[in-house]
Amino acid sequence: MRRIPPLRVVGRSELLPAPIREKAMQELDFPIQFELVDGIEGLQRVVTRPESFDVYLQWHTIDLIWTARSIQPIDMARLNISAEIIAATQSQAGASKVIDTVFDKLFMQPDGQLGRNATQWLSMLPMVHGVDSFGYLEKIQEALSPGEVASWGWLLDPRWAGQVALVGDPVLGIIEGAMAVEAARGRSFADVGNLSVSEVDEVVDTLIHKKKIGHFKGVWLQADDAVRLVQRGGVKMQTIFSPAAATLRGLGVPIVISTPAEGCRGWHSDLCLSAATTGDTLDAAYDFLNWCQNGWAGACFARQGYYATFPDRIRAHLSRDEWDYWYGGIRAARALPDPEGKICVPKDHRREGGSHRERMSRARVWNTFMDEHTHVVRRWREFLEA
Amino acid sequence: MTIGAACCYVCVEHWPDIVLRPQLDRLTVTIRKAYYQIVRELLASNIKAGTLPRGTRLFVAAVADRLAVSRSPVKRALELLAQEGLVRQDAALGYVVGNDADADTGTVRPNLHLLDLHLPGNSSEALVVPRWELILGTVERDLLHAIPFGIYQISETGLCDHFNVSRTVTREVLARLHERGVISKDRASHWIAGPLSARMLDHLHDIRQIVEPAALGQVVGMLVPDAVKAMRARADRALESGQTLSEGELARIEADLHETCLAPLRNPRMMQVVRNSQLSFVVNQLFATHVVRHDETAMLLEHRLVLDHLAIGDGAGAAAAMRHHLDADHLRTRERLKVLAIFGDPGQAPYLVRLV
Known part of the structure; x- marks a missing residue:
């Protein structure tokens, strides 16, 4: 266990379900303190007190927190998913086509503004989206x-x-x-x-x-x-x-x-780093970001109906039936569990709106x-x- | 309030001054003194200083003419001074400075315009500015600092009570704010201020983007080279430090380009239009108050570019650089206004009632 103060992760309760919190604490070798903030207080705090958190799960607030400079750019060189991000940015096809919006403000441009031209610096690490x-x-x-x-x-x-x-x-x-x-x-x-x-x-x-x-x-x-x-x-x-x-x-x-x-009304949620986080804590924050993209967390989100921005990573963590139901829009071959293992989809239920592609479009x-x-x-x- | 402070209140008329100067920013003008009080204090101080010597005969009309005020406050001031013993009333002579007729070697009735009285401001200015003018700037500032946070109703009674002025004065103030587009009347005929919308910023930017660069182009030859150099150095230092600007530094740097540089402008109407269009200051200032790590690098670089053109007397270049700066600043201001939306009301003037 690394001897550092707990990594402080702030987000809405839907974006930090209990299984993800527990698994992260088990698997990462540093202490983590999760804070679930559903109201406007979370955003107020992020904007006014960057020193009070390390990782923030943004949800349509990227403009605001970037304008307020309460987050720091994320170095692509420290992420294990950089190649996929660049590929998705360039391809504009497949899953990345229907979530085009996510890329609009993804990269820090040389003038400090956010844009879609790929650079080494990300404003946020894309995590999940949905309609x-x-x-x-x-x-x-x-x-x-x-x-x-x-x-x-x-x-x-x-x-x-x-x-x-x-x-x-x-x-x-x-x-x-x-x-x-x-x-x-x-x-x-x-x-x-x-x-x-x-x-x-x-x-x-x-x-x-x-x-x-x-x-x-x-x-x-x-x-x-x-x-x-x-x-x-x-x-x-x-x-x-x-x-x-x-x-x-x-x-x-x-x-x-x-x-x-x-x-429908689309949304995406992404991981951001506090402007005030440095040193060992920043290292831990990058480890947490990489952990979130390991596929397991994305599979967990799939079971509550959210799509991972890089779905290929999570395929291995879902059963065939789960993948077919959540991403493929196919009738459930059996009753399917939610993130906590309780049955939430009855057998033969078909997800309204169809497949990932159909729904996001x-x-x-x-x-x-x-x-x-x-x-x-x-x-x-x-x-x-x- | 001292008499000397009255000249500051004249400046209060222009809200950008208030916004930009931190020392005035905290000024709350509560006018507890009527005109006659101001006249009384002015006469008393000149009597005590000896600039109005013993034995000087003070006729109401002559004093009013000398001080450029109306007669009634002079009359009332002299009555008070007589009660206090600084002047005496003489049945034949009117008011005379000093309280002891026997001590006088004789009374004189000088041309009061020949006396070198201690007066605030310069002699061509009116001694007493109209009362609405005294509070207009403060009211406008209060409103502009409130409307990013909501829609407010202005209580006329509250305004009278707060500033200790009459309805006539507040109506004058409100009429002028209405003229400037800061307030409007709702269907129930209440005065309403706000919301400060992106649309309002857009409209003002459209005007400012035309007028301010043109104004800057006109003053190029009139600027003091060393002053421009000092402003450039200030922007440089702020850039080099890499630190977040304090509110005071930010105000100073904004004032350099958008106020001091434009000060030599000879067209007062143009100046008024420029000032009325500079609303983005308020948003940027509130943003700096609420957001700890506000980054002003882009603003500083843009300012420096304008100052560089001014330094070599390039009016067209300065105007073009100013247009670029105003456009970029406008986009920043719009983004910042959104951030302000997440903050609650920071507390407002007692005469404002929040509606939404």
Whole structure:
């Protein structure tokens, strides 16, 4: 065991599931201290106190933390996955084609800005990605017209008044709200991932009105709350993340992840190094980064529905049935386990949306801080408090 | 407030000054003194210093004319001075300096304009600036430092109470802020400030990008070469140190290029447009306050490039370098504004009520 202070790793609970935390602590020869921070406090801390962490799992915050210089560039020479990163950057085919966005801000350019031209320095080490949409209980299908396809407009549809919940995070919420307003009100926003001030106002005003007439049953911030809302809160339709859907299925709740006609909301999460980390701790941080790319961790993420950015590495760590279900979009040949080994996919279930490639190609918009983010945050708070 | 400080308040009119000068930045102007108080203190200090000698006859109209203020505050000031015994009221002569008629060898009624009085500011400036002017800069600064964090309603009553001024004064202040586009009225007719949006920064940048380089081009021949050299040296030192700039250093370096260099500009309207478009200072300053490791290398390199052109008297080059700097700075400011969004309210002036 190396005699160094514990490596401090900060991230959301979905991105640091217990099996990964335990395995990393077993296999790496230095102490690690994981901190799960789901709210805005995590980001605030990363921006204001880089000395309070060593590794951060960024989730659509790369612009902000790079602007604030709270992270340091990652030296490709110290990574065991550099060749694959360069290959993926250059090929623009296969898995890397559908997650093109990940490469937009991957490399530090000579002027200190982030860009896609390959250099020795990475802003972040790509880890996992996925697409999200809303989920609904199977019985919702009974109320559908023949041939009706899922639409973000359903979130505002009076047919399900009082039974809908939304995600409480402003970055995700405003994007989903915008897609719902587009579909429900026949609007078309120039860029649903970067709304203007007046478009933000239109979306939030609509949501506030709906909230006041009792359309929404709740708003959730953490995966547990999303599960609770469906289990006990009378919610039949809501934004949902894969792990929460898996939990619900494990509990026997028949939840369907929608594949909305208007496209899905893509996201990626990546590993970043604190600007303040140096010396032995920096060595340990690089070891942790390399460990995360060993394939085992990616396989663990696959079992909660997340895709590894370099899937070839994890293939060996998944059974054939698992690979076929999670990546291939093929019916489960048997009941499949979640990261903790509990059954979360029943036999014969087929993942909504299909294969990795098919699902990722439906990403219409990626989680991002819009140019008018400040305004989004203020108005979103107004919605939450309405 | 001392009388001498009154001349500082004239500067407060221009918010970029406030933003850029740390010593003024912390200034909170709470005006507790009326005009007559200012006149009273001014007369008292000149009497005590002997510049208004014993026996000098002070007629209200003549004093008002000398100090370039209206008569009523002079009248009230003289009444107070009489109560305090610094002047006496004489039925025939009006007010006379000194309280003992018997001690006088005779009263004189000099042309007050011939007396070399100790007055703040230079003689061509009005002694007492309008009260709205005294608080305008502070209110504008308070608003600009609040709106990156939300949308605020301005309480008119709160404004009156905070500055101890009348409704007439606050209305004047609000009207001017409205003119400058800092505040607007909502449907319920409340004064609203914010949000500071990327769109607002874009609009101001469009203007600034045209006007500021042009202004710089006009002042090239009027700059003191040594002053430009000193600014260049300051930017160099900051670059060489490799350290994060302190708020004071950052303010100083920004002021060098965007304020001091433009100071010789002879067109006051143009100057006003430039100043009103320099909102990015506020964002950059707040960013430096909240973010420990802010990196200003790019800004310093851009500044240095402009200063190099100025040093050799190359107006067109300086203007082009300035345009490049303003464009790059605008992109940085937009990114930084997003970062500010994750911070809570740092606490605002008591007359601002946060709406969102």
